[in-house]
Amino acid sequence: MRDIxxxxxCEPTRCSVGSDRVQLKGMHRSVVLTTQYDRHSGNExxxxxxxxxxxxxxxxxxxxxxxxxxxxLTLEQGEEFGTALLDLSKLGGRRR
Ligand SMILES: [Zn+2]
Incomplete structure (x- = not known):
């Protein structure tokens, strides 16, 4: 049997590849990054x-x-999305 x-x-505590927790092959997963987007509700x-x-x-x-x-999102879509947010943030911070 081939090593995985x-x-x-991949974060070992979140990875299910090679385990019997999932019927298929399983899924590699990273750590979860969080950011609070609403100060009042605390939503992240x-x-x-x-x-x-x-x-x-x-x-x-x-x-x-x-x-x-x-x-x-694909990695490319994520990068484009992040760049768009950054560009808008910079634009919004500009003054006439
Ligand atoms: Zn993994």
Whole structure:
């Protein structure tokens, strides 16, 4: 049997590859990064990486406690999304 190769970002305590917790092969998962987006409610956005094979990697963006289901993005889409937020933040901070 071949050894399982985990991506460098895989968090062992969140990974299910090779375990019997999931019927299929399982899923590599990273740590979860959180950021509070609403000071008053304390609501957070959470994002983590996941992959079935370590090759095709996705970002899962979740908004716990909201009506939004969240987003599943490729790494490229995540980078574009992050860049757009950063660009808008810079634009919003400019003065005439
Ligand atoms: Zn793993």
């Amino acid at each position: 190769e985990h991506p460098i970002w 956005a959470r994002v983590h990486l996941w992959s079935y094979d370590g090759i095709y990697v996705y970002m899962q963006l979740e908004f716990p406690g909201s009506l939004h289901d969240g987003l599943e």
